[in-house]
Amino acid sequence: MAANWSAESIQDLSGATIVVTGANSGLGYEATKAFAREGGHVIMACRSEKRGRTAAESIREDLPSASLSVHECDLADLDSVRAFAREFEATYPSLHVLCNNAGVMAIPRTETEQGFETQFGVNHLGHFALTGLLLDRLRETGGETRVVTQSSAVHERGRIDFSDLQGETQYDPWNAYAQSKLANLLFAYELDRRLSESEGEIESAACHPGYAATDLQRRGPEMRGSRLRLWAMGAMNALVAQDAETGALPLLYAATHPEIEGGEYVGPGGFMGMRGAPEIQRSSERSYDREDAARLWELSEELTGVDYRL
Template sequence: MPKSVYKGKIDPDIDMTGKTVIVTGANTGLGLIAAIDLAKRGARTIMACRNLEKGKQALDEVNEKSKSSNVTLMELDLSSLESVRKFASSFLEKESRLDVLMNNAGVCMCPYTKSVDGFEMQFATNHLGHFLLTNLLLDILKRSAPSRVVTVSSLSHRIGGKVHWNDVNLTNNYTPAKGYGQSKLMNVLFSRELAKRMRGTGVTTYSLHPGAVKTDMQRHLGNIPDPNCSDRMWGCFGGCIRPFFKDPETGAVTQLYCAIAPELENETGRYYSDCRVATESSDGRNDEYAERLWTMSEKLVGLSK
Protein backbone atom coordinates (compact mmCIF):
# COMPACT_ATOMS: atom_id res chain seq x y z
CA MET A 1 0.00 0.00 0.00
CA PRO A 2 1.13 3.63 -0.50
CA LYS A 3 2.97 5.08 2.46
CA SER A 4 0.06 7.34 3.47
CA VAL A 5 -2.24 4.33 3.92
CA TYR A 6 -2.06 2.15 7.02
CA LYS A 7 -4.39 -0.83 7.51
CA GLY A 8 -6.97 0.61 5.15
CA LYS A 9 -6.92 4.09 6.67
CA ILE A 10 -5.14 7.31 5.72
CA ASP A 11 -2.28 8.36 7.98
CA PRO A 12 -4.00 10.23 10.84
CA ASP A 13 -1.03 12.57 11.22
CA ILE A 14 -1.69 14.35 7.91
CA ASP A 15 -2.87 17.78 9.04
CA MET A 16 -5.28 19.95 7.03
CA THR A 17 -5.41 22.93 9.39
CA GLY A 18 -5.70 26.18 7.44
CA LYS A 19 -7.01 24.45 4.33
CA THR A 20 -10.52 24.67 2.88
CA VAL A 21 -12.28 21.76 1.21
CA ILE A 22 -15.61 21.27 -0.55
CA VAL A 23 -17.23 17.84 -0.53
CA THR A 24 -20.27 17.48 -2.79
CA GLY A 25 -22.91 15.01 -1.66
CA ALA A 26 -21.57 15.18 1.89
CA ASN A 27 -24.84 14.25 3.60
CA THR A 28 -24.48 10.49 3.10
CA GLY A 29 -22.20 7.62 2.13
CA LEU A 30 -18.67 8.31 0.96
CA GLY A 31 -19.13 12.08 1.08
CA LEU A 32 -20.20 12.00 4.72
CA ILE A 33 -17.24 9.83 5.72
CA ALA A 34 -14.85 12.08 3.79
CA ALA A 35 -16.28 15.22 5.42
CA ILE A 36 -15.84 13.72 8.90
CA ASP A 37 -12.25 12.71 8.18
CA LEU A 38 -11.27 16.07 6.67
CA ALA A 39 -12.91 18.00 9.49
CA LYS A 40 -11.04 15.86 12.05
CA ARG A 41 -7.81 16.91 10.37
CA GLY A 42 -8.62 20.58 10.92
CA ALA A 43 -9.82 21.50 7.43
CA ARG A 44 -12.52 24.09 6.96
CA THR A 45 -15.06 21.71 5.49
CA ILE A 46 -17.88 22.83 3.21
CA MET A 47 -20.64 20.23 2.93
CA ALA A 48 -22.38 20.83 -0.40
CA CYS A 49 -25.75 19.05 -0.28
CA ARG A 50 -28.91 19.01 -2.38
CA ASN A 51 -31.27 18.17 0.49
CA LEU A 52 -30.76 20.68 3.29
CA GLU A 53 -32.93 18.77 5.76
CA LYS A 54 -30.75 15.67 5.41
CA GLY A 55 -27.73 17.95 5.20
CA LYS A 56 -28.47 19.45 8.61
CA GLN A 57 -28.65 15.99 10.16
CA ALA A 58 -25.35 15.11 8.51
CA LEU A 59 -23.80 18.38 9.70
CA ASP A 60 -24.68 17.47 13.28
CA GLU A 61 -23.02 14.09 12.77
CA VAL A 62 -19.88 15.63 11.29
CA ASN A 63 -19.63 18.14 14.12
CA GLU A 64 -20.14 15.46 16.74
CA LYS A 65 -17.66 12.95 15.30
CA SER A 66 -14.98 15.43 14.22
CA LYS A 67 -15.24 17.76 17.25
CA SER A 68 -14.75 20.59 14.75
CA SER A 69 -16.46 23.96 14.82
CA ASN A 70 -15.30 24.82 11.30
CA VAL A 71 -17.84 22.89 9.20
CA THR A 72 -20.42 24.62 7.00
CA LEU A 73 -23.47 23.35 5.12
CA MET A 74 -24.34 24.88 1.75
CA GLU A 75 -27.08 24.02 -0.71
CA LEU A 76 -26.04 22.53 -4.05
CA ASP A 77 -28.18 20.63 -6.53
CA LEU A 78 -25.77 19.41 -9.19
CA SER A 79 -28.61 18.55 -11.57
CA SER A 80 -29.45 22.27 -11.83
CA LEU A 81 -26.99 24.61 -13.55
CA GLU A 82 -28.64 27.55 -11.80
CA SER A 83 -28.03 25.93 -8.40
CA VAL A 84 -24.39 25.27 -9.30
CA ARG A 85 -23.89 28.91 -10.26
CA LYS A 86 -25.58 30.13 -7.05
CA PHE A 87 -23.42 27.85 -4.94
CA ALA A 88 -20.20 28.97 -6.63
CA SER A 89 -21.13 32.64 -6.32
CA SER A 90 -21.98 32.29 -2.63
CA PHE A 91 -18.80 30.33 -1.91
CA LEU A 92 -16.61 32.90 -3.66
CA GLU A 93 -18.24 35.74 -1.73
CA LYS A 94 -17.51 34.09 1.64
CA GLU A 95 -14.27 32.16 1.19
CA SER A 96 -10.72 33.25 0.40
CA ARG A 97 -9.22 29.90 -0.61
CA LEU A 98 -10.02 26.39 -1.83
CA ASP A 99 -7.46 23.63 -1.39
CA VAL A 100 -9.51 20.56 -2.29
CA LEU A 101 -12.63 20.22 -4.41
CA MET A 102 -14.02 16.72 -3.96
CA ASN A 103 -16.53 15.96 -6.73
CA ASN A 104 -18.19 13.12 -4.88
CA ALA A 105 -21.97 13.41 -5.38
CA GLY A 106 -23.77 11.32 -7.94
CA VAL A 107 -26.79 9.30 -8.94
CA CYS A 108 -26.63 5.67 -10.00
CA MET A 109 -28.69 3.48 -12.32
CA CYS A 110 -31.83 5.59 -12.05
CA PRO A 111 -34.86 5.27 -14.33
CA TYR A 112 -34.91 7.72 -17.23
CA THR A 113 -35.56 11.25 -16.03
CA LYS A 114 -34.48 14.68 -17.19
CA SER A 115 -32.92 17.46 -15.17
CA VAL A 116 -34.53 20.88 -14.91
CA ASP A 117 -32.23 21.94 -17.78
CA GLY A 118 -33.40 19.08 -19.98
CA PHE A 119 -30.42 16.72 -19.69
CA GLU A 120 -30.55 13.01 -18.85
CA MET A 121 -30.24 12.92 -15.06
CA GLN A 122 -27.04 10.88 -14.70
CA PHE A 123 -25.32 12.96 -17.38
CA ALA A 124 -26.53 16.16 -15.71
CA THR A 125 -25.62 15.28 -12.13
CA ASN A 126 -22.54 13.12 -12.44
CA HIS A 127 -20.80 15.09 -15.17
CA LEU A 128 -22.25 18.45 -16.22
CA GLY A 129 -22.87 19.76 -12.70
CA HIS A 130 -19.36 18.94 -11.53
CA PHE A 131 -17.89 20.21 -14.81
CA LEU A 132 -19.51 23.62 -14.34
CA LEU A 133 -18.74 23.75 -10.61
CA THR A 134 -15.06 23.03 -11.16
CA ASN A 135 -14.75 25.60 -13.92
CA LEU A 136 -16.41 28.30 -11.81
CA LEU A 137 -13.92 27.59 -9.01
CA LEU A 138 -10.74 27.26 -11.08
CA ASP A 139 -9.49 30.77 -10.31
CA ILE A 140 -9.66 30.29 -6.54
CA LEU A 141 -8.10 26.83 -6.90
CA LYS A 142 -5.21 28.42 -8.81
CA ARG A 143 -4.80 31.15 -6.19
CA SER A 144 -4.73 28.50 -3.45
CA ALA A 145 -2.25 26.21 -5.21
CA PRO A 146 -1.05 23.63 -4.57
CA SER A 147 -4.66 22.46 -4.70
CA ARG A 148 -6.50 19.38 -5.87
CA VAL A 149 -9.64 18.34 -7.72
CA VAL A 150 -10.78 14.81 -6.86
CA THR A 151 -13.55 13.26 -8.96
CA VAL A 152 -15.24 10.02 -7.94
CA SER A 153 -15.75 7.83 -10.99
CA SER A 154 -16.35 4.07 -11.07
CA LEU A 155 -15.12 0.83 -12.55
CA SER A 156 -18.40 1.01 -14.46
CA HIS A 157 -16.68 3.33 -16.93
CA ARG A 158 -14.88 0.20 -18.15
CA ILE A 159 -17.99 -1.97 -18.25
CA GLY A 160 -19.87 -0.71 -21.27
CA GLY A 161 -18.91 2.91 -20.61
CA LYS A 162 -19.19 4.84 -23.87
CA VAL A 163 -19.88 8.45 -24.78
CA HIS A 164 -22.84 8.49 -27.14
CA TRP A 165 -21.70 11.59 -29.00
CA ASN A 166 -24.76 11.82 -31.23
CA ASP A 167 -27.21 11.18 -28.37
CA VAL A 168 -25.59 12.16 -25.06
CA ASN A 169 -29.01 12.44 -23.43
CA LEU A 170 -29.71 8.83 -24.44
CA THR A 171 -33.17 9.56 -25.79
CA ASN A 172 -32.93 6.40 -27.90
CA ASN A 173 -32.68 3.00 -26.23
CA TYR A 174 -31.88 4.31 -22.74
CA THR A 175 -30.91 1.89 -20.02
CA PRO A 176 -29.79 2.85 -16.51
CA ALA A 177 -26.50 0.99 -16.95
CA LYS A 178 -25.79 2.78 -20.24
CA GLY A 179 -26.42 6.17 -18.62
CA TYR A 180 -24.30 5.40 -15.58
CA GLY A 181 -21.41 3.97 -17.59
CA GLN A 182 -21.39 7.00 -19.87
CA SER A 183 -21.38 9.46 -16.97
CA LYS A 184 -18.57 7.64 -15.16
CA LEU A 185 -16.45 7.56 -18.32
CA MET A 186 -17.06 11.29 -18.61
CA ASN A 187 -15.67 11.71 -15.06
CA VAL A 188 -12.41 10.06 -16.14
CA LEU A 189 -12.16 12.05 -19.38
CA PHE A 190 -12.94 15.30 -17.54
CA SER A 191 -10.20 14.71 -14.98
CA ARG A 192 -7.74 13.82 -17.75
CA GLU A 193 -8.44 16.97 -19.77
CA LEU A 194 -8.49 19.15 -16.64
CA ALA A 195 -4.99 17.93 -15.78
CA LYS A 196 -3.80 18.92 -19.24
CA ARG A 197 -5.31 22.40 -18.95
CA MET A 198 -4.01 22.97 -15.42
CA ARG A 199 -0.38 21.93 -15.98
CA GLY A 200 1.96 24.48 -14.47
CA THR A 201 -0.72 26.09 -12.27
CA GLY A 202 -0.25 23.93 -9.17
CA VAL A 203 -3.76 22.50 -9.52
CA THR A 204 -3.65 18.70 -9.73
CA THR A 205 -6.52 16.39 -10.55
CA TYR A 206 -7.43 12.75 -9.88
CA SER A 207 -10.26 10.39 -10.79
CA LEU A 208 -10.92 7.17 -8.94
CA HIS A 209 -12.93 4.02 -8.42
CA PRO A 210 -13.90 3.75 -4.73
CA GLY A 211 -14.85 0.09 -5.01
CA ALA A 212 -18.26 -1.49 -4.67
CA VAL A 213 -19.52 0.40 -1.64
CA LYS A 214 -22.76 -0.09 0.28
CA THR A 215 -24.33 3.38 0.15
CA ASP A 216 -27.64 5.00 -0.83
CA MET A 217 -26.25 5.19 -4.39
CA GLN A 218 -27.34 1.59 -4.97
CA ARG A 219 -30.99 2.12 -4.06
CA HIS A 220 -32.06 1.39 -7.65
CA LEU A 221 -30.13 -1.90 -7.94
CA GLY A 222 -32.45 -4.86 -8.06
CA ASN A 223 -35.39 -2.59 -8.85
CA ILE A 224 -34.72 -1.51 -12.44
CA PRO A 225 -37.97 -1.12 -14.37
CA ASP A 226 -36.35 -0.97 -17.80
CA PRO A 227 -37.26 -4.01 -19.93
CA ASN A 228 -33.74 -4.34 -21.32
CA CYS A 229 -32.45 -7.82 -20.43
CA SER A 230 -28.89 -6.78 -19.62
CA ASP A 231 -30.11 -4.17 -17.17
CA ARG A 232 -32.42 -6.68 -15.45
CA MET A 233 -29.43 -8.99 -15.06
CA TRP A 234 -27.28 -6.09 -13.76
CA GLY A 235 -29.95 -5.10 -11.25
CA CYS A 236 -30.45 -8.65 -10.03
CA PHE A 237 -26.69 -9.22 -9.77
CA GLY A 238 -26.20 -5.92 -7.97
CA GLY A 239 -28.97 -6.68 -5.53
CA CYS A 240 -27.51 -10.10 -4.77
CA ILE A 241 -23.93 -8.98 -4.21
CA ARG A 242 -24.78 -5.79 -2.31
CA PRO A 243 -24.38 -7.46 1.11
CA PHE A 244 -20.72 -8.05 0.20
CA PHE A 245 -19.96 -4.44 -0.74
CA LYS A 246 -17.40 -2.38 1.19
CA ASP A 247 -18.60 -0.25 4.08
CA PRO A 248 -18.39 3.52 3.41
CA GLU A 249 -15.46 3.96 5.83
CA THR A 250 -13.37 1.59 3.71
CA GLY A 251 -14.75 2.86 0.42
CA ALA A 252 -13.85 6.49 1.13
CA VAL A 253 -10.15 5.75 1.63
CA THR A 254 -9.13 6.15 -2.02
CA GLN A 255 -10.77 9.55 -2.48
CA LEU A 256 -9.21 10.75 0.77
CA TYR A 257 -5.86 9.40 -0.41
CA CYS A 258 -6.18 11.39 -3.64
CA ALA A 259 -7.21 14.50 -1.68
CA ILE A 260 -4.45 14.64 0.91
CA ALA A 261 -1.62 12.12 0.39
CA PRO A 262 1.64 14.11 0.17
CA GLU A 263 3.22 11.65 -2.28
CA LEU A 264 0.61 12.60 -4.91
CA GLU A 265 1.49 16.30 -4.88
CA ASN A 266 3.32 16.05 -8.22
CA GLU A 267 0.96 13.52 -9.82
CA THR A 268 -1.98 14.62 -11.95
CA GLY A 269 -4.54 13.29 -14.39
CA ARG A 270 -4.30 9.68 -13.28
CA TYR A 271 -7.00 7.18 -12.28
CA TYR A 272 -6.86 5.33 -8.95
CA SER A 273 -8.35 2.28 -7.28
CA ASP A 274 -7.52 0.96 -3.81
CA CYS A 275 -5.06 3.84 -3.37
CA ARG A 276 -3.01 2.76 -6.38
CA VAL A 277 -2.76 3.94 -9.96
CA ALA A 278 -5.16 1.85 -12.05
CA THR A 279 -5.79 1.48 -15.76
CA GLU A 280 -8.64 3.34 -17.39
CA SER A 281 -10.57 1.89 -20.31
CA SER A 282 -9.16 2.58 -23.76
CA ASP A 283 -11.82 5.29 -24.21
CA GLY A 284 -10.82 6.75 -20.82
CA ARG A 285 -7.26 7.19 -22.12
CA ASN A 286 -8.37 8.83 -25.36
CA ASP A 287 -7.11 12.44 -25.36
CA GLU A 288 -9.20 13.29 -28.41
CA TYR A 289 -12.34 12.19 -26.58
CA ALA A 290 -11.30 14.15 -23.47
CA GLU A 291 -10.90 17.37 -25.44
CA ARG A 292 -14.10 16.76 -27.39
CA LEU A 293 -16.07 16.20 -24.19
CA TRP A 294 -14.67 19.38 -22.66
CA THR A 295 -15.63 21.48 -25.70
CA MET A 296 -19.12 19.97 -25.83
CA SER A 297 -19.64 20.45 -22.09
CA GLU A 298 -18.56 24.10 -22.23
CA LYS A 299 -21.31 24.77 -24.74
CA LEU A 300 -23.98 22.81 -22.88
CA VAL A 301 -23.40 24.60 -19.56
CA GLY A 302 -23.07 28.03 -21.17
CA LEU A 303 -19.36 28.65 -20.68
CA SER A 304 -18.86 29.09 -24.43
CA LYS A 305 -20.99 29.59 -27.50
Protein backbone atom coordinates in the same frame (compact mmCIF):
# COMPACT_ATOMS: atom_id res chain seq x y z
CA MET B 1 -0.28 -0.25 -2.94
CA ALA B 2 -0.31 1.81 0.26
CA ALA B 3 -1.13 -1.32 2.27
CA ASN B 4 -1.09 0.40 5.64
CA TRP B 5 -2.67 3.65 4.48
CA SER B 6 -5.90 4.65 6.22
CA ALA B 7 -7.81 7.81 7.05
CA GLU B 8 -5.59 8.15 10.12
CA SER B 9 -2.62 8.54 7.73
CA ILE B 10 -3.89 11.92 6.53
CA GLN B 11 -1.58 14.75 7.50
CA ASP B 12 -2.79 17.78 9.45
CA LEU B 13 -5.31 19.78 7.39
CA SER B 14 -5.57 22.83 9.63
CA GLY B 15 -6.18 25.89 7.47
CA ALA B 16 -7.36 23.87 4.47
CA THR B 17 -10.74 24.58 2.86
CA ILE B 18 -12.32 21.57 1.17
CA VAL B 19 -15.54 21.25 -0.84
CA VAL B 20 -17.24 17.84 -0.96
CA THR B 21 -20.29 17.32 -3.15
CA GLY B 22 -22.81 14.78 -1.90
CA ALA B 23 -21.37 15.17 1.59
CA ASN B 24 -24.52 14.18 3.48
CA SER B 25 -24.32 10.43 2.86
CA GLY B 26 -22.18 7.50 1.79
CA LEU B 27 -18.66 8.17 0.56
CA GLY B 28 -19.07 11.94 0.80
CA TYR B 29 -20.14 11.72 4.43
CA GLU B 30 -17.19 9.50 5.36
CA ALA B 31 -14.73 11.72 3.48
CA THR B 32 -16.15 14.82 5.16
CA LYS B 33 -15.74 13.21 8.55
CA ALA B 34 -12.13 12.24 7.82
CA PHE B 35 -11.21 15.70 6.53
CA ALA B 36 -12.80 17.35 9.57
CA ARG B 37 -11.04 14.97 11.96
CA GLU B 38 -7.69 16.24 10.69
CA GLY B 39 -8.65 19.90 11.08
CA GLY B 40 -9.88 20.81 7.61
CA HIS B 41 -12.82 23.15 7.11
CA VAL B 42 -15.31 21.23 4.96
CA ILE B 43 -18.00 22.86 2.88
CA MET B 44 -20.71 20.23 2.50
CA ALA B 45 -22.29 20.85 -0.91
CA CYS B 46 -25.60 18.96 -0.78
CA ARG B 47 -28.71 18.73 -2.92
CA SER B 48 -30.79 19.01 0.25
CA GLU B 49 -29.57 21.57 2.74
CA LYS B 50 -31.79 19.98 5.39
CA ARG B 51 -30.19 16.54 4.95
CA GLY B 52 -26.80 18.22 4.90
CA ARG B 53 -27.42 19.86 8.26
CA THR B 54 -28.61 16.57 9.73
CA ALA B 55 -25.39 14.91 8.51
CA ALA B 56 -23.28 17.74 9.94
CA GLU B 57 -24.97 17.33 13.32
CA SER B 58 -24.23 13.60 13.21
CA ILE B 59 -20.55 14.26 12.50
CA ARG B 60 -20.34 16.77 15.34
CA GLU B 61 -21.69 14.16 17.76
CA ASP B 62 -18.43 12.25 17.20
CA LEU B 63 -16.24 15.29 16.46
CA PRO B 64 -17.51 18.26 18.48
CA SER B 65 -14.78 20.52 17.09
CA ALA B 66 -15.49 19.66 13.44
CA SER B 67 -15.42 22.75 11.22
CA LEU B 68 -18.31 22.29 8.79
CA SER B 69 -20.49 24.51 6.63
CA VAL B 70 -23.54 23.29 4.74
CA HIS B 71 -24.67 24.82 1.45
CA GLU B 72 -27.24 23.78 -1.11
CA CYS B 73 -25.79 22.63 -4.41
CA ASP B 74 -28.13 20.65 -6.65
CA LEU B 75 -26.03 19.26 -9.48
CA ALA B 76 -29.21 18.53 -11.43
CA ASP B 77 -29.83 22.29 -11.71
CA LEU B 78 -27.08 24.49 -13.15
CA ASP B 79 -28.75 27.56 -11.62
CA SER B 80 -28.20 25.97 -8.19
CA VAL B 81 -24.58 25.19 -9.09
CA ARG B 82 -24.00 28.81 -10.11
CA ALA B 83 -25.67 30.08 -6.93
CA PHE B 84 -23.43 27.84 -4.82
CA ALA B 85 -20.32 29.07 -6.63
CA ARG B 86 -21.31 32.71 -6.14
CA GLU B 87 -21.96 32.15 -2.44
CA PHE B 88 -18.69 30.27 -2.04
CA GLU B 89 -16.65 33.01 -3.68
CA ALA B 90 -18.36 35.66 -1.55
CA THR B 91 -17.74 33.72 1.68
CA TYR B 92 -14.49 31.77 1.42
CA PRO B 93 -11.14 33.32 0.40
CA SER B 94 -9.46 30.00 -0.43
CA LEU B 95 -10.13 26.53 -1.81
CA HIS B 96 -7.52 23.82 -1.39
CA VAL B 97 -9.41 20.70 -2.52
CA LEU B 98 -12.56 20.24 -4.58
CA CYS B 99 -14.01 16.73 -4.33
CA ASN B 100 -16.42 16.01 -7.19
CA ASN B 101 -18.03 13.09 -5.40
CA ALA B 102 -21.84 13.18 -5.70
CA GLY B 103 -23.62 11.00 -8.19
CA VAL B 104 -26.62 8.92 -9.19
CA MET B 105 -26.45 5.35 -10.48
CA ALA B 106 -28.46 3.26 -12.93
CA ILE B 107 -31.75 5.11 -12.54
CA PRO B 108 -34.69 5.18 -14.99
CA ARG B 109 -34.43 7.96 -17.55
CA THR B 110 -35.29 11.36 -16.15
CA GLU B 111 -34.05 14.86 -16.98
CA THR B 112 -32.35 17.64 -15.06
CA GLU B 113 -33.75 21.16 -14.83
CA GLN B 114 -31.92 22.08 -18.03
CA GLY B 115 -33.17 18.98 -19.88
CA PHE B 116 -30.09 16.77 -19.70
CA GLU B 117 -30.33 13.04 -19.05
CA THR B 118 -29.95 12.92 -15.28
CA GLN B 119 -26.95 10.61 -14.91
CA PHE B 120 -24.93 12.50 -17.51
CA GLY B 121 -26.22 15.82 -16.19
CA VAL B 122 -25.47 15.19 -12.51
CA ASN B 123 -22.40 12.97 -12.64
CA HIS B 124 -20.57 14.86 -15.38
CA LEU B 125 -22.09 18.18 -16.45
CA GLY B 126 -22.90 19.39 -12.93
CA HIS B 127 -19.34 18.75 -11.77
CA PHE B 128 -17.86 20.15 -14.98
CA ALA B 129 -19.75 23.39 -14.36
CA LEU B 130 -18.91 23.51 -10.65
CA THR B 131 -15.20 23.00 -11.26
CA GLY B 132 -15.09 25.71 -13.90
CA LEU B 133 -16.95 28.18 -11.69
CA LEU B 134 -14.57 27.55 -8.76
CA LEU B 135 -11.40 27.52 -10.84
CA ASP B 136 -10.48 31.13 -10.04
CA ARG B 137 -10.62 30.42 -6.30
CA LEU B 138 -8.42 27.34 -6.78
CA ARG B 139 -5.97 29.52 -8.76
CA GLU B 140 -5.88 32.23 -6.12
CA THR B 141 -5.20 29.86 -3.23
CA GLY B 142 -1.54 29.67 -2.27
CA GLY B 143 0.38 26.45 -2.87
CA GLU B 144 -0.83 23.31 -4.60
CA THR B 145 -4.58 22.84 -4.92
CA ARG B 146 -6.45 19.78 -6.16
CA VAL B 147 -9.56 18.70 -8.00
CA VAL B 148 -10.50 15.06 -7.36
CA THR B 149 -13.24 13.51 -9.46
CA GLN B 150 -14.98 10.31 -8.37
CA SER B 151 -15.48 7.75 -11.12
CA SER B 152 -16.37 4.06 -10.98
CA ALA B 153 -14.92 0.77 -12.18
CA VAL B 154 -18.10 0.53 -14.28
CA HIS B 155 -16.55 3.18 -16.55
CA GLU B 156 -14.72 0.28 -18.22
CA ARG B 157 -17.90 -0.73 -20.05
CA GLY B 158 -18.66 2.87 -20.98
CA ARG B 159 -18.65 4.58 -24.37
CA ILE B 160 -19.39 8.23 -25.12
CA ASP B 161 -22.28 8.12 -27.60
CA PHE B 162 -21.96 11.55 -29.17
CA SER B 163 -24.87 10.75 -31.50
CA ASP B 164 -27.26 10.17 -28.59
CA LEU B 165 -25.53 11.69 -25.57
CA GLN B 166 -28.74 12.26 -23.63
CA GLY B 167 -30.20 8.80 -24.27
CA GLU B 168 -33.17 10.19 -26.16
CA THR B 169 -33.18 7.48 -28.86
CA GLN B 170 -32.11 4.49 -26.78
CA TYR B 171 -31.66 4.35 -23.02
CA ASP B 172 -30.21 1.70 -20.75
CA PRO B 173 -29.66 2.74 -17.10
CA TRP B 174 -26.34 0.94 -16.70
CA ASN B 175 -24.98 2.07 -20.07
CA ALA B 176 -25.90 5.64 -19.19
CA TYR B 177 -24.17 5.31 -15.84
CA ALA B 178 -21.05 3.83 -17.45
CA GLN B 179 -21.00 6.67 -19.99
CA SER B 180 -21.20 9.28 -17.22
CA LYS B 181 -18.38 7.64 -15.26
CA LEU B 182 -16.20 7.46 -18.37
CA ALA B 183 -17.00 11.14 -18.91
CA ASN B 184 -15.72 11.83 -15.37
CA LEU B 185 -12.33 10.38 -16.29
CA LEU B 186 -12.10 12.03 -19.69
CA PHE B 187 -12.81 15.32 -17.91
CA ALA B 188 -10.34 14.74 -15.06
CA TYR B 189 -7.48 13.87 -17.41
CA GLU B 190 -8.27 16.62 -19.91
CA LEU B 191 -8.48 19.15 -17.08
CA ASP B 192 -5.04 18.08 -15.89
CA ARG B 193 -3.58 18.40 -19.39
CA ARG B 194 -5.04 21.87 -19.88
CA LEU B 195 -3.96 23.03 -16.43
CA SER B 196 -0.44 21.73 -17.03
CA GLU B 197 -0.18 23.86 -20.15
CA SER B 198 -1.44 27.03 -18.47
CA GLU B 199 -0.45 26.89 -14.81
CA GLY B 200 1.27 24.43 -12.52
CA GLU B 201 -0.35 24.77 -9.09
CA ILE B 202 -3.67 22.97 -9.65
CA GLU B 203 -3.65 19.17 -9.92
CA SER B 204 -6.56 17.15 -11.30
CA ALA B 205 -6.76 13.50 -10.24
CA ALA B 206 -9.45 10.81 -10.30
CA CYS B 207 -10.49 7.88 -8.16
CA HIS B 208 -13.03 5.11 -7.73
CA PRO B 209 -14.29 3.43 -4.54
CA GLY B 210 -14.44 -0.18 -5.71
CA TYR B 211 -17.61 -1.85 -4.47
CA ALA B 212 -18.75 0.10 -1.42
CA ALA B 213 -22.09 -0.29 0.32
CA THR B 214 -23.92 3.04 0.12
CA ASP B 215 -27.44 4.29 -0.58
CA LEU B 216 -26.35 4.89 -4.19
CA GLN B 217 -27.27 1.32 -5.13
CA ARG B 218 -30.79 1.63 -3.75
CA ARG B 219 -31.95 4.55 -5.88
CA GLY B 220 -32.48 2.70 -9.17
CA PRO B 221 -34.49 -0.24 -7.75
CA GLU B 222 -36.53 2.16 -5.59
CA MET B 223 -37.39 4.38 -8.57
CA ARG B 224 -38.43 1.30 -10.56
CA GLY B 225 -40.45 -0.05 -7.64
CA SER B 226 -38.58 -3.33 -7.88
CA ARG B 227 -38.52 -5.10 -4.52
CA LEU B 228 -36.61 -8.04 -6.00
CA ARG B 229 -33.78 -5.84 -7.31
CA LEU B 230 -33.73 -3.91 -4.06
CA TRP B 231 -33.41 -7.16 -2.10
CA ALA B 232 -30.70 -8.46 -4.45
CA MET B 233 -28.72 -5.23 -4.14
CA GLY B 234 -28.97 -5.36 -0.36
CA ALA B 235 -27.75 -8.95 -0.36
CA MET B 236 -24.80 -8.08 -2.60
CA ASN B 237 -23.90 -5.15 -0.36
CA ALA B 238 -23.95 -7.40 2.69
CA LEU B 239 -21.97 -10.24 1.12
CA VAL B 240 -19.44 -8.55 -1.18
CA ALA B 241 -19.16 -4.82 -0.58
CA GLN B 242 -16.77 -3.03 1.73
CA ASP B 243 -18.21 -0.36 3.99
CA ALA B 244 -18.48 3.28 2.95
CA GLU B 245 -15.68 4.31 5.32
CA THR B 246 -13.25 2.04 3.48
CA GLY B 247 -14.74 2.95 0.10
CA ALA B 248 -13.88 6.61 0.77
CA LEU B 249 -10.16 5.86 1.11
CA PRO B 250 -9.26 6.31 -2.59
CA LEU B 251 -10.90 9.75 -2.57
CA LEU B 252 -9.08 10.70 0.63
CA TYR B 253 -5.78 9.38 -0.74
CA ALA B 254 -6.16 11.30 -4.01
CA ALA B 255 -7.13 14.46 -2.12
CA THR B 256 -4.41 14.47 0.53
CA HIS B 257 -1.43 12.23 -0.23
CA PRO B 258 1.60 14.48 -0.85
CA GLU B 259 2.92 12.33 -3.70
CA ILE B 260 -0.24 12.32 -5.83
CA GLU B 261 0.30 13.89 -9.24
CA GLY B 262 -2.18 15.28 -11.72
CA GLY B 263 -3.66 12.73 -14.11
CA GLU B 264 -3.39 9.83 -11.66
CA TYR B 265 -6.20 7.39 -10.88
CA VAL B 266 -6.62 5.84 -7.43
CA GLY B 267 -8.66 2.78 -6.53
CA PRO B 268 -8.75 -0.16 -4.10
CA GLY B 269 -5.82 -2.50 -4.58
CA GLY B 270 -7.48 -5.66 -3.28
CA PHE B 271 -9.67 -8.37 -4.81
CA MET B 272 -10.56 -7.43 -8.43
CA GLY B 273 -10.18 -3.77 -7.56
CA MET B 274 -13.37 -3.93 -5.51
CA ARG B 275 -11.93 -3.56 -2.03
CA GLY B 276 -8.75 -2.92 -0.10
CA ALA B 277 -6.21 -0.17 0.50
CA PRO B 278 -5.78 2.55 -2.15
CA GLU B 279 -3.23 2.31 -4.94
CA ILE B 280 -2.41 4.10 -8.19
CA GLN B 281 -4.11 2.27 -11.06
CA ARG B 282 -4.69 2.57 -14.78
CA SER B 283 -8.19 3.17 -16.09
CA SER B 284 -9.61 1.92 -19.39
CA GLU B 285 -7.95 2.75 -22.70
CA ARG B 286 -11.02 4.76 -23.73
CA SER B 287 -10.53 7.05 -20.74
CA TYR B 288 -7.20 8.23 -22.19
CA ASP B 289 -8.63 9.04 -25.64
CA ARG B 290 -7.56 12.66 -26.14
CA GLU B 291 -9.78 13.20 -29.16
CA ASP B 292 -12.90 12.12 -27.27
CA ALA B 293 -11.81 14.17 -24.24
CA ALA B 294 -11.37 17.34 -26.27
CA ARG B 295 -14.69 16.80 -28.05
CA LEU B 296 -16.49 16.16 -24.77
CA TRP B 297 -14.86 19.24 -23.22
CA GLU B 298 -16.01 21.59 -25.98
CA LEU B 299 -19.51 20.11 -25.88
CA SER B 300 -19.64 20.40 -22.07
CA GLU B 301 -18.70 24.08 -22.23
CA GLU B 302 -21.46 24.60 -24.76
CA LEU B 303 -24.10 22.70 -22.79
CA THR B 304 -23.30 24.27 -19.41
CA GLY B 305 -22.34 27.75 -20.60
CA VAL B 306 -19.20 27.55 -18.43
CA ASP B 307 -16.03 28.69 -20.20
CA TYR B 308 -12.82 27.64 -18.43
CA ARG B 309 -10.71 30.28 -20.22
CA LEU B 310 -7.63 28.03 -20.21
